[in-house]
Amino acid sequence: MDVGPEQANYLFSVMRLVPGATVRLFNGQDGEWIARVELASKKRGVLICERQNGPQVSPPDLWLLFAPIRKERTNFVVEKAVELGVARVIPVMTRFTNSERWRQDKQLAHAVEAAEQCGATFVPQIDDVAHLDRILANWPPERVLYWADESRAGQPHGFSGPTESGAAAILIGPEGGFSDEEKTLLNSLPFVRPFSLGPRILRAETAAVAALALWQNAMGDWT
Numbered sequence: 552m553d554v555g556p557e558q559a560n561y562l563f564s565v566m567r568l569v570p571g572a573t574v575r576l577f578n579g580q581d582g583e584w585i586a587r588v589e590l591a592s593k594k595r596g597v598l599i600c601e602r603q604n605g606p607q608v609s610p611p612d613l614w615l616l617f618a619p620i621r622k623e624r625t626n627f628v629v630e631k632a633v634e635l636g637v638a639r640v641i642p643v644m645t646r647f648t649n650s651e652r653w654r655q656d657k658q659l660a661h662a663v664e665a666a667e668q669c670g671a672t673f674v675p676q677i678d679d680v681a682h683l684d685r686i687l688a689n690w691p692p693e694r695v696l697y698w699a700d701e702s703r704a705g706q707p708h709g710f711s712g713p714t715e716s717g718a719a720a721i722l723i724g725p726e727g728g729f730s731d732e733e734k735t736l737l738n739s740l741p742f743v744r745p746f747s748l749g750p751r752i753l754r755a756e757t758a759a760v761a762a763l764a765l766w767q768n769a770m771g772d773w774t
């Protein structure tokens with residue numbers, strides 16, 4: 552396969568790979584492959600795939616929706632979502648979302664890096680920011696939306712058994728929580744299931760990690 556300027560810079564200038572060196576590759580569909588560097592220059596290169604090194608492992612059909620927070624905390628959520636295994640990350644604007652800062656291209660690069668670091672062979676789809684109302688208005692009805700509802704703190708989390716379609720999503724609110732209007736709307740929708748994350752109110756990024764871990768353990772690919 553041909554290597555473009557950005558990857559050539561990383562592989563041949565930063566990592567200093569020379570012809571004959573091997574590298575592990577994945578494309579999100581065909582598992583992990585061992586490739587040999589055939590040609591290495593500053594701006595381009597050629598890699599030859601030699602053998603498959605591992606199967607494709609894709610995560611369950613789980614989406615994470617969360618309200619972007621401060622930059623480094625948002626980066627943390629994206630990184631952990633990749634490690635814990637999600638198919639799609641959707642940043643949502645809610646009434647009390649604290650930050651509108653979301654660079655889709657940067658977050659995709661961040662997700663690729665996270666996948667490389669944890670040996671994953673899959674990078675989730677990374678969306679651009681959308682308003683919660685709009686997302687809910689266009690929601691696919693067969694996908695269960697698990698809503699982390701801070702007003703249920705202290706109740707059992709309620710994740711159990713697979714959903715009928717296997718398609719699910721988790722929604723985490725901003726530092727300011729959800730507005731009364733948003734809560735009323737969420738409570739009125741047939742595909743929404745509120746859940747609790749224990750007796751304490753968690754920071755948004757902690758809530759995202761805890762919810763993904765609980766869901767994966769009860770209904771995902773951790774069993």
Ligand code: SAM
Nearest residue numbers: 699700701704723724727728748751752753758
């Ligand atoms: N300002 C809100 C309050 O005081 O109630 C807290 C918001 S919390 C920092 C951010 C988000 O994490 C919440 O909107 C919710 O989605 C989730 N969350 C945090 N702790 C939770 C809990 N114990 N149960 C359910 N969701 C929780």
